[in-house]
Amino acid sequence: MEVLQRLAVQIPDGVFGVERQMEIGKILAGTNAAEHLALRLHFERLLDREIETNAADLAFGGFGGHGKIWYRTYGAMRPDPDMGTLECDQAGVLIQSILMEQQRRQLYERRNLDFSYSLVRGDIIHRFRCDAYFDLDHCAVAIRAVQARIRPYKDLGFHHNVTKIMSLAHTKSGLTLITGITGSGKSATLDSIVELNNTSVDGHIVIIAEPVEYVHRSNRCIIRHREVGRDVLSFKEGTIQSLRQNPDIIIIGEMRDPDTILTALEVTDSGHKVFSTLHTSSAVESLDRIIAEIPSIEQERVRNRLADVLRCVVSQKLVPSLDGKVILAKEVMLMTPSVRAAIKNNNTQEIYQMISEGGELGMITMEQDLRRLHGARRVSVDMAMNFANNKRRMEQLLSAGQQSKVI
Known part of the structure; x- marks a missing residue:
């Protein structure tokens, strides 16, 4: 001092x-x-x-x-x-x-x-x-x-269909988005996905981040860490350069501008497996945000390309739990034929209902997951309501849960 x-x-x-x-x-x-x-x-x-x-x-x-x-x-x-x-x-x-x-x-x-x-x-x-x-x-x-230690992937609680999309062993290409506000644990989830592949499949992973947070040790995969401003000038340049490095998986730390978004879509369209993040609270908002970032003259082309290359959107929040800590709540959208058609036809408002009815496939809305956490006595009613994207739907789900207990 x-x-x-x-x-x-x-x-x-x-x-x-x-x-x-x-x-x-x-x-x-x-x-x-x-x-x-x-x-x-x-x-x-x-x-x-x-x-x-x-x-x-x-x-x-x-x-x-x-x-x-x-x-x-x-x-x-x-x-x-x-x-x-x-x-x-x-x-x-x-x-x-x-x-x-x-x-x-x-x-x-x-x-x-x-x-x-x-x-x-x-x-x-x-x-x-x-x-x-x-x-x-x-x-x-x-x-x-x-986090000094990575959270085991299995602790994220994803459906086996979602895990197949995350794993290079099952899915060789396509775009997966992890979204949420600042501090929602997006980077931690990406790190868990990287380790899932690092311990289960032979490959090459390139991580482009600003800054690099967790440094992975190469196991079955060789993992390159490229920090924007230190090892590469921008997300866009790092993504383009990675194509010459023969990667199996490309992690783009954030799709924060139109250039990075377009580059990510082009790289994915060329047959690569890409993960990235957005600062959005729901799957539908993520889709709308990507399209809105693009000049109007390009939006139709980007909408169609996004529908073709997107595989999964995970939107997550860290919710204060009853034990005084925080717990992960998530919304998961998978690219089904119905979801793809809704994106291409610019009918994204229909997708929420598709997610809510897609539980058997591995999809779940944020409100359904908050209801699950409340039913398991992990979060309070107030926290479930506060963190819900659709307050009216959250009230309906909580009311239905109370009625079923009475019956």
Whole structure:
């Protein structure tokens, strides 16, 4: 803390915004090895606390942080009084101290930087996904803990028809989407799918992510990790380059823009097996979002191509459970002839009913899965209602469940 305070007071007065952060960068460039080590140990002490408390997120810095160190544990974000305080300039020094010069320049230019951080404790490598950004002219950071161990695929509770689509042994091509809001566990589900294939089939998997979170060890598959901004310039370029690397599976961390969406569809259409994510809450919303991202003149062609290459959409949420933790709730859509026809005919509003009636095939709506969790006494009625996409349908399912108990 002494080193942090000493460096922070060197920042000249009368300098604000990005220029102030650039002054911090200049000060850090002149630090010696002992000072740099002290800063790194201070930063890692905050990460150790995140590990100890099983917190999902850590945040500090910026005007909104109010000098406190915040942790999210089982869904609740609270300051930790035991971790002390960090003034805005001190937080800026600490955040920039773990960045390379190139990363600092990117932070100044874009006012944002995604990066990863590794922490070795014993024989375990803990990975963190970090996002540095500006909050009213000051530097702040959000740090998400990546699970040190992958959740076994079988614990996800997928139907065997869904597993066949996820597995390279059964399905060699097609697009599968894992969707959900930020913090819904999309990356963890993708990691479980990667390990399903890594332990069961011989192949080559290319992961393109920003940043790379969990680092897989090659087992039956050789697994390449390519971080956007570090190993490759963009998702689009990484996907195109992967075609020359003879992959069996391509993982595209996020389909965040029209170029990446079109590239993913083209690569899948060429016969590759592709997984990716979207920030959407339901299967139907995912389909509509993809089409809406494309210029109107291209939408009809993309709609038809999407219907041809899509195999499965999993939309998921992490719901607070009755034991004070969180539990996975999911919606699953499989590409049946009826679903394919609805997409091609631009009748996506019909798909929800198809999913609700497709239980034997392995499909399930978010509301049906929330009802299942409530029936198993894993989540409360309030949580089921809060996390349902279709509130009216959720009420009907819960009412039907109560009536069946009475009968």
